[in-house]
Amino acid sequence: MAQITTRITATAGVAAVALTLASCSPSDTEGGGDDGPVTLETWISQDMETLFPGDAGSYDNISVLDVVYDGLVRYDPETTEPYNYVAESIEPDEENTVWTITIKPDLEFQNGEPVDAEAFARSWNYTADGDNGLYSNYFFGIIEGYDEMQPTTDDEGNITAEGATDELSGLEILDPLTLQVTLTSPFAGFATMLGYTGFFPVAQECLDDVEACATQPIGNGPFQVTEWQQSQELTAERWDGYTLDETPDYDAIHWTEYATGETSSWADFKAGDLDLSFPPTAEVESARNDPELAERYVERPGAALTYLGFSGYTDGPWNDIEFRKAISMAIDREGIISSLGSGQATPADSWVVPGGVPGGEAGTCEWCVFDPEAARDALERAGGWPEGEKLQISLGDDDAEVEYFTAIGNSVEEVLGIPYELNIDPDFFTTRAEQGYDGMFRNNWFPDYPLNENYLSFYASGEPGAGHWGWYSEEFEAKLDEAAAAPSLDESVALYQEAEAILAEEFPTIPFRWGFSSTYYSERLDNVILNPFSGAPILREIEVSVG
Numbered sequence: 144m145a146q147i148t149t150r151i152t153a154t155a156g157v158a159a160v161a162l163t164l165a166s167c168s169p170s171d172t173e174g175g176g177d178d179g180p181v182t183l184e185t186w187i188s189q190d191m192e193t194l195f196p197g198d199a200g201s202y203d204n205i206s207v208l209d210v211v212y213d214g215l216v217r218y219d220p221e222t223t224e225p226y227n228y229v230a231e232s233i234e235p236d237e238e239n240t241v242w243t244i245t246i247k248p249d250l251e252f253q254n255g256e257p258v259d260a261e262a263f264a265r266s267w268n269y270t271a272d273g274d275n276g277l278y279s280n281y282f283f284g285i286i287e288g289y290d291e292m293q294p295t296t297d298d299e300g301n302i303t304a305e306g307a308t309d310e311l312s313g314l315e316i317l318d319p320l321t322l323q324v325t326l327t328s329p330f331a332g333f334a335t336m337l338g339y340t341g342f343f344p345v346a347q348e349c350l351d352d353v354e355a356c357a358t359q360p361i362g363n364g365p366f367q368v369t370e371w372q373q374s375q376e377l378t379a380e381r382w383d384g385y386t387l388d389e390t391p392d393y394d395a396i397h398w399t400e401y402a403t404g405e406t407s408s409w410a411d412f413k414a415g416d417l418d419l420s421f422p423p424t425a426e427v428e429s430a431r432n433d434p435e436l437a438e439r440y441v442e443r444p445g446a447a448l449t450y451l452g453f454s455g456y457t458d459g460p461w462n463d464i465e466f467r468k469a470i471s472m473a474i475d476r477e478g479i480i481s482s483l484g485s486g487q488a489t490p491a492d493s494w495v496v497p498g499g500v501p502g503g504e505a506g507t508c509e510w511c512v513f514d515p516e517a518a519r520d521a522l523e524r525a526g527g528w529p530e531g532e533k534l535q536i537s538l539g540d541d542d543a544e545v546e547y548f549t550a551i552g553n554s555v556e557e558v559l560g561i562p563y564e565l566n567i568d569p570d571f572f573t574t575r576a577e578q579g580y581d582g583m584f585r586n587n588w589f590p591d592y593p594l595n596e597n598y599l600s601f602y603a604s605g606e607p608g609a610g611h612w613g614w615y616s617e618e619f620e621a622k623l624d625e626a627a628a629a630p631s632l633d634e635s636v637a638l639y640q641e642a643e644a645i646l647a648e649e650f651p652t653i654p655f656r657w658g659f660s661s662t663y664y665s666e667r668l669d670n671v672i673l674n675p676f677s678g679a680p681i682l683r684e685i686e687v688s689v690g
Contacts, residue, residue, distance in 0.1 A: 184396070188401060196212060196266065208340050211367070214337060215244060218676075228387065232245045235333070237630075239329040239331045244322045244337075246263070254361050266343060283311065328628065335593060377400070379395065380395045381393075408420040441672070456608050456613030459581065468521040472510055487658065488657065510650065515558045535563070536552055537568055537580045626638030660674075
C-alpha cells in the first residue's frame with residue numbers, strides 16, 4: 144500500500160465533531176409544500192477551500208460532496224459494509240490484482256455528460272498525477288503506473304522534474320461502461336476503498352476548468368451546488384435529473400460557514416432556528432438534564448482516533464520503547480476525558496476502532512492503562528529523563544486540543560516528574576510532514592473506508608527514518624503485504640489484525656481517545672443517523688416533517 148503522508152492533517156478537528164444541521168426559520172418552513180421549498184440548513188467551517196473530489200479530505204467538504212456526488216460504492220450506516228451504487232459490479236481476478244468495474248447504464252452528470260468508464264478514468268488520472276498536488280493523490284499508489292506520474296524532488300522536497308506521464312498504465316477502458324484496474328500487487332480490500340471521495344467521477348467540463356469546478360462542482364449526486372459565497376454560505380438544490388434511489392424528500396440544503404472554534408450553534412438551536420446541534424462544554428450537563436431534549440438525541444461510538452507520536456527521526460529518550468510505555472501509562476485517560484470530553488470521547492486502548500470496522504478490537508494496547516507505579520518503573524528502565532530538559536508536545540492551534548494536551552502534559556509531569564512545554568504551531572501539519580518536531584506531537588485519524596487496513600497502512604514508511612514518526616518495521620510491512628495479498632477479504636482482515644499486534648508490540652505511537660458522536664435535533668426532524676466514520680449526520684437519511 145502507498146505511504147500515507149497527509150491524510151491526518153485534514154481531519155485534525157474531527158474529534159470535536161458536532162455537525163450542526165439547521166432548518167429555515169419557522170416562518171419559512173411551516174407547511175412546506177405550497178408554501179415554498181423545504182430547506183435543510185447545516186453548517187461548515189470557513190476553512191473549507193475546495194469541492195473538487197480529488198482534493199477533498201476534510202470533514203466539511205466530505206459532508207458536502209456526499210450529497211453532490213455518487214461513488215461506485217456506498218456504505219451501510221449500521222454495518223459499514225460497502226454495497227454497489229454507481230457500480231453494477233466490481234469483480235477481481237483470482238489474485239485480487241486485476242479488477243473489472245462495470246458501471247450502471249444511463250447515468251449522467253448534472254451538465255448532461257455521461258457517467259461512464261471515461262469519467263472515472265479521467266478523475267483518477269488527474270488526482271494520481273503528482274504534478275497537480277491533490278490531497279487524495281496517495282490513494283492511487285496501489286495502481287500500476289503511479290510512480291511514473293510523480294514529480295522528482297530534491298532532499299529538501301523541491302520539485303526538480305515533473306512526472307514522466309499523466310495517465311495510470313493500470314487503467315484500461317474496455318468499453319464505455321467497463322473499467323479494468325490493474326494493481327501493483329494483490330489487495331483483497333480494493334473494492335472497499337471505492338466509496339471514498341477521491342474515487343468519485345469527474346465531468347470533462349470540470350477538468351477543462353478545475354478552478355471553477357472547485358467552487359461550482361458538476362456532480363452526479365442528488366443535489367447540485369447553486370451558489371457558494373466562500374467563508375459565508377453554500378447552497379445546493381435538488382437535481383431533477385437524478386435517477387438513483389438514495390435521495391431525501393426535501394428540496395435544498397443551505398450551509399452557513401462559521402469560523403472554526405469561535406461560534407457555537409447551540410444558542411440558535413435553543414432559539415428554535417436550527418434543527419441539530421450539540422452544546423458547548425459548559426452547557427452539556429444542563430442539556431442532558433432536559434427531558435424534552437433527551438427525546439431528541441442520537442449518539443454512536445466514534446471512529447476518530449487521537450493519538451500521540453514521537454520524533455523517532457531525532458535522538459531522544461523516546462527512541463526507547465520503555466520511555467514510550469512510561470508516557471502512556473502516566474496518562475490518566477479516564478480522568479482527562481471525563482473532565483474535558485463532555486461525553487464526546489472514550490479512552491482508547493487500540494489502534495483500530497473496536498467494532499467500527501472489520502478487524503477492530505478493544506484491548507490491543509497493553510500499555511494504554513493508567514498505572515503510575517508501572518510508568519515510573521518503565522521510565523527508570525529507560526534511563527530517566529535528561530535533567531533540566533523539557534518534553535516538547537506539539538499540536539495545532541485548536542483551543543479544545545490545547546486543553547486536552549495541557550491535561551496530558553500535566554498528568555505526565557505529575558506521575559513522572561518530566562516538565563513539558565506545549566508547542567502550538569499554526570503550521571503544525573506542514574511541520575509534522577516535514578519531520579520538523581523534536582519530542583511528542585498530536586495525531587488524529589478517522590477512516591476513509593471500513594477496513595482495519597485503513598488505520599494501519601500509513602505506518603508503512605517504506606524505509607527507516609521515513610514517515611511522520613521515523614518508525615520502520617520490516618516485519619510489520621511484510622505482514623501488511625501478506626494481508627493485502629490474501630485470497631479473501633476475511634483472511635485479509637485477520638492478517639491485518641496480526642499487523643496491529645506487531646504495531647502494539649513495538650509501540651511507536653500511543654492511542655489516547657476515540658471520538659464519540661452525538662447530536663440533538665429539532666421536533667421536525669426524523670431518522671437522524673450518524674455517519675459511522677466521521678460522526679456527521681447523514682444528510683441523505685434525514686427526514687424533514689412539514690405542515
